[in-house]
Amino acid sequence: MGKEILINKPEEWNRIVTGFHKYDVYYLSEYVKAFQIHGDGEPVLYYYEDDEIKAVNVFILRDIEADKRFKNQILQGTYFDITTPYGYGGFLIEGNVTRESMKRLEQEYTNYCINKGIISEFVRFHPLLSDYKTLGKFYHISKLGKTIVIPLASKEKIWNNLTSKNRNMVRKAVKSGVEIYWGRSKELIESFIPLYKATMDKDKAKPYYYFGKDFFNSILYDLKNQAVLFYAVYQTRIISMAVLLLTNGHMNYHLSASQKEYQHLAPTNLLLYEAACWGFDNGFKTFHLGGGLGSKEDSLYRFKSSFNRDSDYTFTIGTKIFNQEKYDQLIEIRKREMQNSDYLDTDFFPVYRGEYL
Structure with missing residues (x-):
């Protein structure tokens, strides 16, 4: 079975x-x-x-x-x-x-x-x-926070779902001469990698999020029917890029990177708006942007939510322990290493993989 x-x-x-x-x-x-x-x-x-x-x-x-x-x-x-x-x-x-x-x-x-x-x-x-x-x-279910989905019902609805501030940012990007393109090629991936690394450096990301070249090559060659790069160009220079994943009527905002010094031009605002319109033109039904860092309603969440004021989806996690005895034994192994002032992050799951606090 x-x-x-x-x-x-x-x-x-x-x-x-x-x-x-x-x-x-x-x-x-x-x-x-x-x-x-x-x-x-x-x-x-x-x-x-x-x-x-x-x-x-x-x-x-x-x-x-x-x-x-x-x-x-x-x-x-x-x-x-x-x-x-x-x-x-x-x-x-x-x-x-x-x-x-x-x-x-x-x-x-x-x-x-x-x-x-x-x-x-x-x-x-x-x-x-x-x-x-x-x-x-x-599973033990926990609701962590909101996540933003753009319904791709029509271009009119995509535009109307934007907050007024976001519509102004999109207009500003267009007026400033930012242009949006899309494609998939070795050259685009090679442009994306250093831009992505610089973005992770700027955001002080955890080591896990520094993906290697083989990882990005897998996106290019293995996901050739499910991944596309959108990118914003200003005065012949790429200033913002995003890897979008596509399949079965769904679009997903996967990885992104941008030049900090050009943020005032709002290239990512225009990029995501144009990508949503492209999705509608190509028969996709939803464009999932995700939520904030750690599912918090932070600046990243507020940026994403400006693309759909009415999004009501929730990001939910589930946990399950199949062997409680061994689970507890693994926690004890970690505890034997602890200093007097340390304790394990019991909010992390599984606890035995948590960090000392």
């Missing part, structure tokens, strides 16, 4: 995913491959089917021993945890969803995880697709 598919079988993987009416790029093998290259772990697709429902979950399998804090503390290849790949995911479920069918899915999936040595799972539910309410008895 349940089975796993590994990344070395991309055709079977994608055949299962695209068999669901509602899916997005985050579930495709080409997308998760980039994060395997980045060193996140082993991508796995779990597929369940019975007479009433079918369900799919995509996750990254991480060997806990590979974490430097557990080196020589536990056996390699024995205990694992799993997490949604960077972005969004969570179970997609279709069919006759009832309490009984969900109970069967939960039991089968739990047995699979326990038999595989999986200690815990962390899920970032797709705000548009994965129904966390259906999974409320399986």
